[in-house]
Amino acid sequence: MNLYDKRGRLLIVFTLLLGGISAVLSAFISIILQKVIDSAARNDMDSFSKLILATLIYLAILGTMGFLEAYCGKLMIKNVTKALRDKVFLGVMKRSPREFSSQNTADYLSALINDVKLVEENHLIPLLLCTQMGVLFLTTLGILLYLSPLVTAVLFLFLMLMFMLPALLGKKIQKKQDAYSEKLAEFTAKSKDFFNGFEVIRGYSMRPYILKKFTRINRDTADRKMAADTLLAVNECFSDILSAVSVLVIVFVSSYLMMKGRITAGTLLALIQLSGTFVTPVVMLMQNIPKITGIRPVLKHLEAYSHTQEDVPDEEEPSCGPALLKAGITCTDVTFGYVPEQNVLQDISLTIAPGTKCALLGESGGGKTTLIKLLTGYYDDFAGDIRYDGIPIGKLSQDKLNRMAAVIHQNIFLFDTDIYNNICLGETFSKEQLDDAVKASGISRFLPGLEKGLHTAVGENGQNLSGGQRQRIAVARALIRSTPLLIMDEGTSAIDRQTAHEIEEDLLRQENLTVLTITHHMDETLMDCYDRIYYLKDGRISCTQMGV
Incomplete structure (x- = not known):
């Protein structure tokens, strides 16, 4: 998966360059130590004084480069994780309804939160550490060869041993990381399910049962993480042991060389310091390379979310002018099934003329909601023909369909903001348009009782409002956009009969509005207000009745 755009690649190159410079400067502290000790041993005060000034300048440069490298690294991580979340979110939102519903929404949340965090860590x-440590290792190697080829050869012997372990554990760590990511997604899904079912859990005394299930999935998730961390711990443990042994060996070898008069005391101190500088990068590389290789399955998951099968371009911006329904909507011999050879709808034919009020009656499971999904472009793999003003629905963009038809579902979703934003949904409307929609939807009836009026917070999914109030907000959403077709998909079944009657009656009074009401139980007092009533049974329209 490509994590970096053009600008991001420039930033990471600059960050890695700064990290490399910081690493080189860090390695050269051994040379300063050598010069200081040798000057002191020779009692060379002039050279010693110059070294103090050089050291101060060196520390200032080292601190500046270190800060710039750390800042750019943080900026790079911020930009990449932000862009990654944007890609995943956009990819999920561009999915077709069928593709979107094929996975639990908790999987998407887990990808946005957990998987992106794994990519960062x-x-x-x-990656930043490995690059910096690689430069530090090469710089240290060069200085070691300059000071003592023999000590360098001894360090290389331990280096070969230290690099064998990651090669043996790399694939196992990758499998463990992938298993942990999958279990983490399952944990998120289960937790979300339990929180959503709070009322049921409380109402049916399910707490002990749910606690057992949560404890089990929590334990399994922790165990998966522990399994991955255990391998990393083994890798780190052996790295630390070999690191300590190599430093001790270098101390003895360098001390022996000094006693033989082959190196100075300053060189001895420099070699001891360099042995740690030499081994530390190797240890860091051993610990981090398996992490980088182990994250590949997670990156593949994120790439799958970022790119849909269709990967369609961004939809066109909504038109400024209202959509019009001139010739109406026609369905001709429409047949559809979610699975092969199991049709939910069979040879459906109906006509909805502009400005008419139609009702579609039928028992639950008869295919009413499925027909609405076809009319609003959810699925395109149906047999037969659906046309808006004579244009096949497949040739209409989703934006065009959204401006032609609005659906009010049984369960209204409201964003956790105020009433105003839940009506406008990010678009700008004139005060006259807003006032008309508030009045026509019936919101004006309860608005005076709210202290902040349209700017009253609705709470999570509208929990601060009644069912009828939420329903009226959904109606206002459609009316303010002058949507020519309004579909009520069991839109009033979840509220009291009086409020449902008022909402339905208000909509039927809209002269230029085309209304299609989907219900399994019709308000008999309003039947005469409908121009046509369709009856749907077992996926077929059995008969039609003209309103009286």
Whole structure:
């Protein structure tokens, strides 16, 4: 998966360059130590004084480069994780309804939160560290060869041993990381399900049962993480042991060389310091390379979310002018099934003329909601023909369909903001348009009782409002956009009969509005207000009745 755009690649190159410079400067502290000790041993005060000034300048440069490298690294991580979340979110939102519903929404949340965090911790941060440590290793190697080829040869022997372990554990760590990511997604899904079912859990005394289930999935998730961390711990443990042994060996070898008069005391101190500088990068590389390779399955998951099968371009901006329904909507011999050879709808034919009020009656499971999904472009793999003003529905963009038809579902979703934003949904309307929609939808009836009026917070999914109030907000959403077709998909079944009657009656009075009411139980007092009533049974329209 490509994590970096053009600008991001420039930033990471600059960050890695700064990290490399910081690493080189860090390695050269050994040379300063050598010069200081040798000057002191020779009692060379002039050279010693110059070294103090050089050291101060060196520390200032080292601190500046270190800060710039750390700042750019944080900026790079912020930009990459932000862009990654944007890609995943956009990819999910561009999915077709069928593709979107094929996975639990908790999987999407887990990808946005958990998987992106894993990429940050196990790819971005290790990548910066590995680059910096690689430069530090090469710089240290050059200085070691300059000071003592023999000591360098001894260190290389331990280096070969230290690099064998990651090669043996790399694939196992990758499998463990992938298993942990999958279990983490399952944990998120289960937790979300339990929180959503709070009322049922409380009402049916399910708490002990749910606690057992949560404890089990929580334990399994922790165990998966522990399994991955255990392998990493083994890798780190052996790295630390070999690191300590190599430093001790270098101390003895360098001390022996000094006693033989082959190196100075300053060189001895420099070699001891360099042995740690030499081994530390190797240890860091051993610990972080398996993390980078182990994150590949997670990156594949994120790439799958970022790119849909269709990967369609962004939809066109909504038109400023209202859509019009001139010739109406026609369905001709429409047949559809969610699975092969199991049709939910069979040879459906109907006509909805502009400005008419139609009702579609039928028992639950008869295919009413499925027909609405076809009319609003959810699915395109149906047999037969659906046309808006004579244009096949397949040739209409989703934006055009959204401006032609609005659906009010049984369960209204409201964003956790105020009433105004839940009506306008990010668009700008004139005060006259807003006032008309508020009045026509019936919101004006309860608005005076709210202290902040249209700017009253609705709470999570409208929990601060009654069912009827939420329903009226949904109606206002459609009316303010002058949507020519309004579909009520069991839109009033979840509220009291009086409020449902008022909402339905208000809509039927809209002269230029085409209304299609989907219900399994019709308000008999309003039947005469409908121009045509369709009856749907077992996926077929059995008969039609003209309103009286």
